Amino acid sequence: MSVYVWIETYSGRANPSSWEALAAAGALAENLGSDVTALVFGENAREIATEAGHFGATNAYICKDEVVNEYRLEAYTQLMTDLVKQQQPAFVLAVASSRGRELLASSAVDTESGLIADATELRLDKGKIIAIRPAYAGKVSMEMTSNSMTTYITVRGRAFQAPPKDANATVSVAELQTALTMKDISVAAETFTDSAEDVNLTEAAIIISGGRGMANNPQEVPSEEDAADPNVWKAKEGFENTLRPLAAVLGAAVGASRAAVDAGYIPYEHQVGQTGKVVNPDLYIACGISGAIQHQAGMRGSKIIVAINKDAEAPIFKLARYGIVGDLYDVVPELTAALRRKLGS
Amino acid sequence: MHVVSFTRSTPDTAAKVWVDEEGKVTWGDVATVVNPWDEYSLEETIVQAKGSAGEATVIAIGPDIHDDALKHSIAMGITKALRIDEPNADIRDSLVWSALAAGAIKKLGDVELVIFGKESVDVATDQHSYQLARRLGWTMLSYVSNIVALDADARTIRVEQMLEQGKRVLSARLPAVISVMKGINEPRYPNFLGIRKAAKAQIPVWSAADLGIALPVAATAILAYHNPPVRDVATEIITGKDSAEKAAILAERLFEEKVL
Numbered sequence: 299m300s301v302y303v304w305i306e307t308y309s310g311r312a313n314p315s316s317w318e319a320l321a322a323a324g325a326l327a328e329n330l331g332s333d334v335t336a337l338v339f340g341e342n343a344r345e346i347a348t349e350a351g352h353f354g355a356t357n358a359y360i361c362k363d364e365v366v367n368e369y370r371l372e373a374y375t376q377l378m379t380d381l382v383k384q385q386q387p388a389f390v391l392a393v394a395s396s397r398g399r400e401l402l403a404s405s406a407v408d409t410e411s412g413l414i415a416d417a418t419e420l421r422l423d424k425g426k427i428i429a430i431r432p433a434y435a436g437k438v439s440m441e442m443t444s445n446s447m448t449t450y451i452t453v454r455g456r457a458f459q460a461p462p463k464d465a466n467a468t469v470s471v472a473e474l475q476t477a478l479t480m481k482d483i484s485v486a487a488e489t490f491t492d493s494a495e496d497v498n499l500t501e502a503a504i505i506i507s508g509g510r511g512m513a514n515n516p517q518e519v520p521s522e523e524d525a526a527d528p529n530v531w532k533a534k535e536g537f538e539n540t541l542r543p544l545a546a547v548l549g550a551a552v553g554a555s556r557a558a559v560d561a562g563y564i565p566y567e568h569q570v571g572q573t574g575k576v577v578n579p580d581l582y583i584a585c586g587i588s589g590a591i592q593h594q595a596g597m598r599g600s601k602i603i604v605a606i607n608k609d610a611e612a613p614i615f616k617l618a619r620y621g622i623v624g625d626l627y628d629v630v631p632e633l634t635a636a637l638r639r640k641l642g643s
Numbered sequence: 644m645h646v647v648s649f650t651r652s653t654p655d656t657a658a659k660v661w662v663d664e665e666g667k668v669t670w671g672d673v674a675t676v677v678n679p680w681d682e683y684s685l686e687e688t689i690v691q692a693k694g695s696a697g698e699a700t701v702i703a704i705g706p707d708i709h710d711d712a713l714k715h716s717i718a719m720g721i722t723k724a725l726r727i728d729e730p731n732a733d734i735r736d737s738l739v740w741s742a743l744a745a746g747a748i749k750k751l752g753d754v755e756l757v758i759f760g761k762e763s764v765d766v767a768t769d770q771h772s773y774q775l776a777r778r779l780g781w782t783m784l785s786y787v788s789n790i791v792a793l794d795a796d797a798r799t800i801r802v803e804q805m806l807e808q809g810k811r812v813l814s815a816r817l818p819a820v821i822s823v824m825k826g827i828n829e830p831r832y833p834n835f836l837g838i839r840k841a842a843k844a845q846i847p848v849w850s851a852a853d854l855g856i857a858l859p860v861a862a863t864a865i866l867a868y869h870n871p872p873v874r875d876v877a878t879e880i881i882t883g884k885d886s887a888e889k890a891a892i893l894a895e896r897l898f899e900e901k902v903l
Contacts, residue, residue: 308808371783371785372782375777396785396786396807397806399768399769399770400769400773400783400785403769403774403777404773404777406774407737407738407741407773407777407778408777410738410859410862411738411862412736412738412862412863413738413770413774413862413863414863415767415769416767430869431767432767433668433765433767433868434654434660434765434767435656435660435764435767436871437659437661437871438660438661438868438869438870438871439869439870440865440868440869441865441866441868442863442864442865443863443864443866444862444863444864445862445863445864449862484782484815484816485782485813485814485815486813486814487812487813488801488811488812488813488814489812490809490810490811491810491811492808492809493808498807500807504902566788566824566825567805572656573679573825580902581900581902591656591657592656592657595656602897604897615878615880616876617874617876618878619877619878619879619900620879620881621879621880621881622880622890622893623880624886625886629886629889629890632889632890632891633894635887635890636890636891636893637894637897641903
């Protein structure tokens with residue numbers, strides 16, 4: 299009755315958020331008097347299994363067949379399902395990334411097992427799993443249980459702390475073969491364009507976000523620019539030259555409100571909120587964001603919230619630990635300079 | 644080509660939602676809206692059905708609160724709506740939900756494409772789309788930000804998928820289940836004619852027996868809902884003689900908080 303963790307990989311490297319899932323699994327395994335088994339499929343599976351061992355896995359199943367060389371939902375699901383049917387682990391965990399969510403949901407239905415998505419807390423009560431997860435855009439939380447032989451659980455990124463690395467820990471590795479071949483795969487991946495962002499919003503420890511106030515940039519639109527909408531030019535320039543330097547100093551990701559995205563100031567992939575991403579960084583700096591309830595739905599889980607806004611009445615100040623009432627275009631460059639001095643970068 | 648979308652009614656996104664004394668989730672007397680992510684899937688369903696000279700159907704699973712979302716869908720331009728209501732089914736469990744959904748798709752018979760919004764904001768999960776695809780044995784294409792091509796005759800689809808790591812173009816054979824992101828289209832507002840049509844629409848309700856399926860056992864159970872702990876709202880508004888001083892104080896505070 300081991301506890302399994304799918305280690306998400308990308309281009310032959312582990313997604314470090316998977317170590318958080320290993321931590322969550324470790325606590326369950328300890329309670330059950332069991333151990334943690336990492337599932338690593340694809341490129342560099344053996345090396346990544348060794349790494350998973352450094353973060354608490356004692357066993358690993360790896361598969362290096364061509365059909366799982368890169369992530370393919372059908373093949374990964376089949377491999378996971380076959381293993382679960384055969385071994386009947388108590389739990390299968392993964393981080394609740396896009397792929398973690400679809401993979402565990404697919405395999406759960408194959409095995410008619412319970413699925414708990416996006417858990418933020420887990421505990422065992424006399425062997426019964428109790429999970430806390432958000433509902434209604436985080437306005438309430440749901441307490442769930444599952445009674446199937448195996449329960450699949452995705453854990454919200456940054457809800458569990460990754461275990462300390464022990465580079466001397468070893469892992470016992472078994473290699474799997476899948477019955478699938480490339481002919482069984484119905485989806486063909488044609489092209490892939492890497493995100494231009496260094497830091498992924500949902501995994502970021504620090505996020506700098508901009509809102510409608512980004513349009514108040516005092517910069518003049520250069521005469522050679524097509525100034526069809528000067529606000530769009532100003533806001534884009536502000537994201538690039540005011541928010542990004544602060545993000546760079548802190549190794550932060552750049553977020554945005556729906557208002558900023560809908561106005562065309564920044565692409566949708568940056569949107570935080572009800573119809574964007576849900577984030578829970580240690581530090582969230584909201585610049586020129588009023589803090590509509592739909593935005594709060596995406597960021598209220600942040601540990602420390604800082605609001606920088608000209609409008610002292612903006613609702614965002616009610617959530618904020620620290621606030622500066624002022625023009626972000628005055629405050630942010632000063633904050634960047636102050637942090638640069640302190641961090642010596 | 645017959646295109647189907649699943650939808651549900653969810654509390655207005657601006658509504659306050661809380662757990663009452665009886666432990667039930669409530670949002671007072673605020674109206675429900677169509678699940679915000681479904682505006683994109685409904686729009687895409689209308690566009691793709693029209694583009695392939697086919698039918699557009701919307702389905703909700705659950706009690707009659709979801710008729711509001713179905714009527715909104717008709718008002719937008721979906722031609723047919725139906726609701727699955729099975730009092731014996733615990734549809735809060737996605738194994739049960741997806742079994743009913745798969746039963747409905749099979750009963751319709753000629754469906755080639757099912758389109759979901761990225762997730763439902765009330766239950767806050769996207770697992771239903773994946774589980775339906777798996778139950779049907781269809782291809783799943785998730786987080787679709789653009790349908791590049793859809794060929795009803797060749798029965799192929801090409802989409803752009805938006806992942807944390809970037810964008811990927813995928814091609815697959817139909818039938819398929821897809822889930823779509825914001826940005827794939829500009830959802831239309833219902834017009835007067837559409838709203839009149841929706842008001843008059845009779846929505847058929849099917850049970851598990853109508854679908855001819857045996858219900859699976861629910862594997863999960865909701866034990867309770869809780870109000871989240873009240874956030875520490877001791878806001879410190881930083882004051883100083885100018886922005887430089889305020890920024891320096893803020894930097895100091897952030898160091899003290901050990902979040903850098």
